[in-house]
Amino acid sequence: MTEQEFIPNTYTYTLENGSFKWSSPSNIALVKYWGKKEDQIPENPSISFTLNDCKTITTLSFVKREVSDSFSFDVFLEGQRKDDFKPKIETFFKRIENYLPFLKAYHFTIETSNTFPHSSGIASSASGMSALALCLMSIENVLSDEIITDGFFIKKASFLARLGSGSACRSLEGALIVWGENKTIEESSDLFGVKFPFQVHPDFRNYQDTILLVDKGEKQVSSTVGHSLMHNHPFAQERFKQAHTNLSKLTEILQEGNLDEFVALVESEALTLHAMMMTSMPYFILMKPNTVEIINKIWSFRQETGSKVCFTLDAGANVHVLYPEKETDKVLKFIKNELVAYCQNGHYICDKIGNGAKQL
Structure with a gap:
């Protein structure tokens, strides 16, 4: 159209x-x-x-x-x-x-x-x-x-x-x-x-997203300003190509149900987003120390337990913890025991994948 x-x-x-x-x-x-x-x-x-x-x-x-x-x-x-x-x-x-x-x-x-x-x-x-x-x-x-x-x-x-x-x-x-x-x-x-x-593998249906509120304040840099800094970014064109490649890869992953590849691609995308912010001019960091602590905790937990939990980030400090529905009890226990301490006032939101807007 x-x-x-x-x-x-x-x-x-x-x-x-x-x-x-x-x-x-x-x-x-x-x-x-x-x-x-x-x-x-x-x-x-x-x-x-x-x-x-x-x-x-x-x-x-x-x-x-x-x-x-x-x-x-x-x-x-x-x-x-x-x-x-x-x-x-x-x-x-x-x-x-x-x-x-x-x-x-x-x-x-x-x-x-x-x-x-x-x-x-x-x-x-x-x-x-x-x-x-x-x-x-x-x-x-x-x-x-x-x-x-x-x-x-x-x-x-x-x-x-x-x-x-x-x-x-x-x-x-x-x-x-x-x-x-x-x-x-x-x-x-x-x-x-x-x-x-395309048909989505059952492992990716009813996916869970627990959002850890590391910082509930205003962002230091608006998304509008951040987007504009890509115009003269030295790595911009390679990043745009990478996104096309990753979408093609993810299309196959979502159909095949390869959770390990999903974890690797999604976390790489999150870190790449923030890498582009850190290498723009002017440069900026939206992650907080507790954001990094949470990421390291997730990596350790995954290595120790074989869990398929992973993280992603938007243009901010908060961490979206993504995991299959079948891991809900195990991951929420991990979040309560080890990650809540890094949230502002211990606040987090348990969410899941939904079906869109509704007229009320």
Whole structure:
């Protein structure tokens, strides 16, 4: 599909007011996307597990007004007005106005809450922007006289969400979502996320993700700034090639059920992501000492027990501990006995792989 196919015809119906409510989960990338071109196009493909419990719940209320040259909206997080969120949403609205031409005809009230700490490396922008995109698509679904199929609804919502936060396009469906063109995935696109099209080995179903909250504060460097540093990065082109190769490898691993190769590839991807940050100019380190302690503990535990537990990281200090469902009791005991001490205030979140967003 092309961008043009997401531009609607003139709306036939009108809505004076109303509201829609969606929950949308976060996701955790296995092959990482780092670096983007104009219009939120990724420099390399990525694939992610969709989470189940770490999600954003957004209610979008709207009231018709005289069409203006400006957007009109208020934003609330956990019941508190968040004017500092407005510039990002203003930018988002400017990017998507061509695809949702009703945006300046309404005043919007955006009320959102997370089931996890905001700005702590659990991709709150992914779940937040995807939930908002779904609410906006619900409005268009009523305004349009064209029949919007469920498939097109999700595809356009993913397309819109990408323009707010790149990884948001991977949060609408589950359990595995691919974003970015790759020869291994025939339907893959730079414009939106698509479901992993192949049969997944039983060992990778119901996968568990326990998130160790090493640092619940604001990140030192935003993802937007981090992505921009890839433009002149000396290792960028090799990294983009590596991501394509790793996605092809992971496609086979997920079908064959090779847990050892999964562990090696996923952990390598996580460390490569942070290596790119540490070798950019300016350089930065988002891992904390306790992040490294946890990684070493996981390596020791795996060597001693033969467990298939592994870690991955987003662009932050928190550690996602990934493991097959059949190892849940053993791994959670290990986490409680040895890893909780490295979490801020002992906090961690037990999550698992989910099936995507839901209208509430």
